[in-house]
Amino acid sequence: SRLDSFAGIGDAKALDILGQVKASLGVGIVTDIHLPEEAATASEVADILRIPAFLCRQTDLLVAAALTGKVVNIKKGQFMSPGAMAHAVAKVKESGNDKVWVTERGTMHGYGDLVVDMRGLAEMRAFAPTVMDLTHSLQQPNQSSGVTGGKPELIATVGKAAVAAGANGVFIETHPDPSTALSDGANMLPLNRLYDLLKQLKRVHEAVQD
Numbered sequence: 001s002r003l004d005s006f007a008g009i010g011d012a013k014a015l016d017i018l019g020q021v022k023a024s025l026g027v028g029i030v031t032d033i034h035l036p037e038e039a040a041t042a043s044e045v046a047d048i049l050r051i052p053a054f055l056c057r058q059t060d061l062l063v064a065a066a067l068t069g070k071v072v073n074i075k076k077g078q079f080m081s082p083g084a085m086a087h088a089v090a091k092v093k094e095s096g097n098d099k100v101w102v103t104e105r106g107t108m109h110g111y112g113d114l115v116v117d118m119r120g121l122a123e124m125r126a127f128a129p130t131v132m133d134l135t136h137s138l139q140q141p142n143q144s145s146g147v148t149g150g151k152p153e154l155i156a157t158v159g160k161a162a163v164a165a166g167a168n169g170v171f172i173e174t175h176p177d178p179s180t181a182l183s184d185g186a187n188m189l190p191l192n193r194l195y196d197l198l199k200q201l202k203r204v205h206e207a208v209q210d
Contacts, residue, residue: 014031033051049065051088066095072092074101075105076120083124085128103130104130112149116132132158132167132169133171134171136184139187149187152178164208
């Protein structure tokens with residue numbers, strides 16, 4: 001049922017796992033925060049604090065993230081124009097933190113679909129490094145089943161277009177078996193397809209460099 005939707009394992013346990021991943025693999029960590037009071041705790045492990053799309057206009061959350069000194073990655077609201085994201089970026093910079101990115105994740109198209117306007121990548125890159133979220137942008141929210149759908153078969157298409165349009169980076173949700181994922185499985189990339197996709201995107205990136 002909708003009330004049984006997976007809602008996470010709790011902040012403390014999640015950050016402990018992320019800390020173990022960071023230590024064992026030597027990689028940077030990005031994680032979402034949803035409340036201002038989560039910023040300081042998450043920053044003890046995470047290198048990048050990401051602001052969810054529906055919260056991108058919440059001043060207290062943006063300021064709290066900025067004050068940690070970490071990179072703040074703000075996802076563009078599905079209801080926002082690309083240019084309007086300049087105001088969210090300004091809130092972080094005015095708090096004394098110039099390390100701020102934005103992420104494109106699609107714009108609502110009707111009641112149950114999202115579209116990506118590649119022009120927005122160029123517009124947002126004018127004021128912040130811009131990441132393309134390849135999997136959330138292919139969601140189909142508000143389905144009659146109550147479970148979010150998706151179009152994962154288009155991940156490569158949108159990815160190549162975004163990199164060609166100048167995206168500074170990509171975000172991809174992946175899973176060994178998306179059909180068993182606890183969240184967002186309908187728009188995930190199977191893990192065994194990730195390496196080949198990254199190779200393709202790298203070739204596109206190299207081809208469009210000046």
